[in-house]
Amino acid sequence: IQMTQSPSSLSASVGDRVTITCRASQSISRYSNWYQQKPGKAPKLLIYGGTSLQSGVPSRFSGSGSGTNFTLTISSLQPEDFATYYCQETYSTPPTFGGGTKVEIK
Amino acid sequence: QLQLHESGPGLVKPSETLSLTCTVSGGSISGTNYYWAWIRQPPGKGLEWIGSIYYSGSDYYNPSLKSRVTISVDTSKNQFSLKLSAVTAADTAVYYCARTYYYDTSDGRSCFDLWGQGTTVTVSS
Numbered sequence: 460i461q462m463t464q465s466p467s468s469l470s471a472s473v474g475d476r477v478t479i480t481c482r483a484s485q486s487i488s489r490y491s492n493w494y495q496q497k498p499g500k501a502p503k504l505l506i507y508g509g510t511s512l513q514s515g516v517p518s519r520f521s522g523s524g525s526g527t528n529f530t531l532t533i534s535s536l537q538p539e540d541f542a543t544y545y546c547q548e549t550y551s552t553p554p555t556f557g558g559g560t561k562v563e564i565k
Numbered sequence: 566q567l568q569l570h571e572s573g574p575g576l577v578k579p580s581e582t583l584s585l586t587c588t589v590s591g592g593s594i595s596g597t598n599y600y601w602a603w604i605r606q607p608p609g610k611g612l613e614w615i616g617s618i619y620y621s622g623s624d625y626y627n628p629s630l631k632s633r634v635t636i637s638v639d640t641s642k643n644q645f646s647l648k649l650s651a652v653t654a655a656d657t658a659v660y661y662c663a664r665t666y667y668y669d670t671s672d673g674r675s676c677f678d679l680w681g682q683g684t685t686v687t688v689s690s
Contacts, residue, residue, distance in 0.1 A: 489674070490674055492676045492677075494677075500682070501661055501663075501680035501681060501682055501683050502612065502661075502677070502680060503680070504676055504677060507668060507674075507676040507678075508668065508669070508674055508676075511668075513676075513678065545611065545612060547612075547676075547677075549673075549674060549675045549676065552625060552627075552628075553627040553628065553629075554614050554675075555614070556611055556612040556613070556614075557611070559611050
């Protein structure tokens with residue numbers, strides 16, 4: 460299963476609402492997760508099961524979607540949110556990741 | 566607080582075998598809802614799942630790497646290990662170990678909820 464993220468990069472300002480999308484090559488129900496990765500660091504789980512917020516993750520992050528289309532939304536971008544975001548599916552083996560979306564400072 | 570830590574050589578020669586170990590601390594590797602995974606990230610690129618193992622030894626691998634990969638577990642040391650044979654420059658990457666959490670065992674939904682800090686492996690002569 461291929462996961463296609465868009466955009467591959469975006470520029471935004473602190474306080475902006477940011478939306479990242481991920482499209483699966485076939486229906487994956489809600490078998491999707493979202494991760495944040497900062498330079499030189501390991502990825503960090505943000506959202507699992509399409510919509511569930513991982514413990515300790517700020518509520519400005521939210522996930523939606525099912526089937527083939529998924530969205531990660533940051534309601535009000537904070538300075539610490541500038542990073543690369545990856546979607547991932549676990550519907551089949553191998554589990555695959557999207558190509559990433561780099562969120563940069565405008 | 567459970568933590569994962571990768572260790573192993575940072576430089577491997579082409580055609581040789583890459584060997585890494587992940588040590589789990591602050592908790593047991595023998596949890597019933599968890600598998601233990603290796604994931605890699607080539608420089609400037611995205612993430613690729615290599616394979617996963619259960620504490621009992623049940624394992625599964627990425628078909629693209631299956632012929633070259635072996636993952637093993639040592640519950641007495643709370644460790645699991647990766648061996649990747651016949652490496653080439655294309656295997657140069659940051660290698661992460663991660664915990665696979667099956668949050669819904671009825672339908673197999675999972676996520677990688679804890680990660681090690683990663684270790685860089687370069688394949689070069």
